[in-house]
Amino acid sequence: MTPEPRDIRLKRLHMRSMRRGIREMDLILSAFAQENLAGMSADDLDGYEALLDENDQDLYQWVTGRSAAPDHHAALINAVSRTFQKQT
Numbered sequence: 001m002t003p004e005p006r007d008i009r010l011k012r013l014h015m016r017s018m019r020r021g022i023r024e025m026d027l028i029l030s031a032f033a034q035e036n037l038a039g040m041s042a043d044d045l046d047g048y049e050a051l052l053d054e055n056d057q058d059l060y061q062w063v064t065g066r067s068a069a070p071d072h073h074a075a076l077i078n079a080v081s082r083t084f085q086k087q088t
Contacts, residue, residue: 010037013049021056028063032083044076051076 004012017033020026029052040048051059051073062069062077063084069077 006042009045013037013045013052016049016052022060025056025059025063028080028084029059031086032080035083036079047073047076051080 014030014033014037017029018026020029037045037048054073058067059077061067062073063081065081068074
């Protein structure tokens with residue numbers, strides 16, 4: 001299988017960020033994606049893609065600080081939370 005071109009990957013991840021299960025996460029993740037995806041490394045994009053596989057209810061709890069994010073997502077959740085705080 002050939003690797004996905006970066007521009008296609010960015011579009012796909014941005015779309016996944018906008019089409020979540022709950023509206024709040026649509027808004028939070030699409031804002032984060034708009035501000036950050038283009039500047040992320042391939043490894044960072046891998047981490048973001050793994051984050052998008054998480055349940056929206058859990059993501060919302062982590063981003064809003066209502067519960068602690070798992071260690072493997074903590075740094076990315078902090079970055080997403082900073083974007084969320086700018087929106088509010």
